[in-house]
Amino acid sequence: MQDKDALNELYSTLISKRQQVAQHAGFENYRDYKFAELGRFDYTKEDCFQFHESVKQYIRPLVDLINENKRKKLGLNELRPWDTDAEAEGTEPLRPFKTGTELLEKTVTCFTNLRPFFGDCLRTMKAMDRLDLESRKGKAPGGYNCPLAETGAPFIFMNAAGQMSDVTTMVHEGGHAVQSFLTHPLELSAFKEYPMEIAEVASMAMELFSMDHWDVFFDKEKDLKRAKEQQLERVISIFPWIATIDKFQHWVYENPQHTIKERAKKWMETLQEFSSPVIDWTGLEEYRKYSWQKQLHLFEAPFYYIEYGIAQLGAIGLWMQYKQNKxxxxxxxxxxxxxxxxxxLPELYQAAGLQFNFSGDYIKKLMDFLRSEMEKLL
Ligand SMILES: [Zn+2]
Structure with a gap:
C-alpha cells in the first residue's frame, strides 16, 4: 500500500510508452500490437472475450460451491479471504514425503504406474544427474524444467520441503520433462519451441493424470482424498483470476488515455464480475482497489496470462478423455x-483429441465433468 501511487504512476508510464510503440508500428492500440508480437495468430481478442464470459457463466458458480463447502467445513458464518486456504482446526498438514530422494522415488513409481515411458524419462534424468529437487540454505527459489538441446534430457530444479505443493510441482515439471524427451527427435531446435498454450497442457494434464497413482504418497485413504480435493479446487479456482487480469488488460490498452481514477473504477468492476460473493471482503475495499498491482505480468509481460487458462482447459479435456479411456x-x-x-495450436489440440474452443457450451461440459469428479470425493 505504501507504494501504490508509485506503482500506479509506473503503470501509466508503461501504458503511454506501449501505446506509442504500437502506433509507430502501425497498430491502433498496444493490444493488437502485442498479439502480433506474441505470435498469437490462432485466436483473437473476440476469443478472449468469449473465454471471459464462459468463465463467468460456468466456472464462477463452481468456485462459489467450493467456497461454500469451505465455509461449512470451517464452521464459519462468514468466509473471509484468508479463510480460503485454511484448514479446520486440528487438521495436520499433508506429509506426502520427507526427502528429495523420497519425492523422486515415489514420483518415478507414480509415473511408471501411469505409463512406463513416463517413469523412464525420470529414471534417465536421475542417471544423468539432472535433478535438483530439495530446498537448501542459499538456494534460489522457484521450480522449472529446463530442456537441454544436445542430449534431449532436461533438468528439473525445485525447492521441495515435504509439502503437498511440492508433489504438484514435481509432477507438473515431470510433465514438461516428458515433452522435452518426446520432442528431442525433431529435426530443428526451433521445432522444440512450443507455445505456452500447449506446453502447459503437458504439465497440467500430468498433474491430473498422475492423481490416479498418488496413493504412493499416502498411507491413509482420507489423506489421498484430501490431496485430490485440493488439486481440483486449485484447478478450478485459478480461472476467475485469469479472466479478471486478462479482461482488465484489454480495457487498459483499448483506453490508453484513462485516468488513475477511471482505472481503479474499471478494476473494481472487473474484479467484482469474477469474484465469488461467498467471500466477505468487508473493510478491505481500499486494499482491493489496488490488488491488480500484485500481478507482475501487468507490468512485465502484458497479455501473457490467459495462456494458463487455455492450457488448463486442455488439461481438463485430456483428463476427461482419460476417465473414459486411459x-x-x-x-x-x-x-x-x-x-x-x-x-x-488448433492442430496440436486436435492431435490431442481436444477442441481449441472457449465457448460456453464446451466449458460447461468440462465443468460438469469436474463437478462430478469433485462429488465423487465428497
Ligand atoms: Zn509449467
Whole structure:
C-alpha cells in the first residue's frame, strides 16, 4: 500500500510508452500490437472475450460451491479471504514425503504406474544427474524444467520441503520433462519451441493424470482424498483470476488515455464480475482497489496470462478423455506433445483429441465433468 501511487504512476508510464510503440508500428492500440508480437495468430481478442464470459457463466458458480463447502467445513458464518486456504482446526498438514530422494522415488513409481515411458524419462534424468529437487540454505527459489538441446534430457530444479505443493510441482515439471524427451527427435531446435498454450497442457494434464497413482504418497485413504480435493479446487479456482487480469488488460490498452481514477473504477468492476460473493471482503475495499498491482505480468509481460487458462482447459479435456479411456488419452497426449511447435495450436489440440474452443457450451461440459469428479470425493 505504501507504494501504490508509485506503482500506479509506473503503470501509466508503461501504458503511454506501449501505446506509442504500437502506433509507430502501425497498430491502433498496444493490444493488437502485442498479439502480433506474441505470435498469437490462432485466436483473437473476440476469443478472449468469449473465454471471459464462459468463465463467468460456468466456472464462477463452481468456485462459489467450493467456497461454500469451505465455509461449512470451517464452521464459519462468514468466509473471509484468508479463510480460503485454511484448514479446520486440528487438521495436520499433508506429509506426502520427507526427502528429495523420497519425492523422486515415489514420483518415478507414480509415473511408471501411469505409463512406463513416463517413469523412464525420470529414471534417465536421475542417471544423468539432472535433478535438483530439495530446498537448501542459499538456494534460489522457484521450480522449472529446463530442456537441454544436445542430449534431449532436461533438468528439473525445485525447492521441495515435504509439502503437498511440492508433489504438484514435481509432477507438473515431470510433465514438461516428458515433452522435452518426446520432442528431442525433431529435426530443428526451433521445432522444440512450443507455445505456452500447449506446453502447459503437458504439465497440467500430468498433474491430473498422475492423481490416479498418488496413493504412493499416502498411507491413509482420507489423506489421498484430501490431496485430490485440493488439486481440483486449485484447478478450478485459478480461472476467475485469469479472466479478471486478462479482461482488465484489454480495457487498459483499448483506453490508453484513462485516468488513475477511471482505472481503479474499471478494476473494481472487473474484479467484482469474477469474484465469488461467498467471500466477505468487508473493510478491505481500499486494499482491493489496488490488488491488480500484485500481478507482475501487468507490468512485465502484458497479455501473457490467459495462456494458463487455455492450457488448463486442455488439461481438463485430456483428463476427461482419460476417465473414459486411459490408454487412448495417454496416446493422444503423447502424439500431441511429440509434435512440439510444428503445428498451429488448433492442430496440436486436435492431435490431442481436444477442441481449441472457449465457448460456453464446451466449458460447461468440462465443468460438469469436474463437478462430478469433485462429488465423487465428497
Ligand atoms: Zn509449467
Amino acid at each position: 490408454e487412448t488419452a495417454l496416446d493422444n497426449y503423447t502424439a500431441a506433445l511429440s509434435l512440439g511447435g510444428t503445428r498451429t
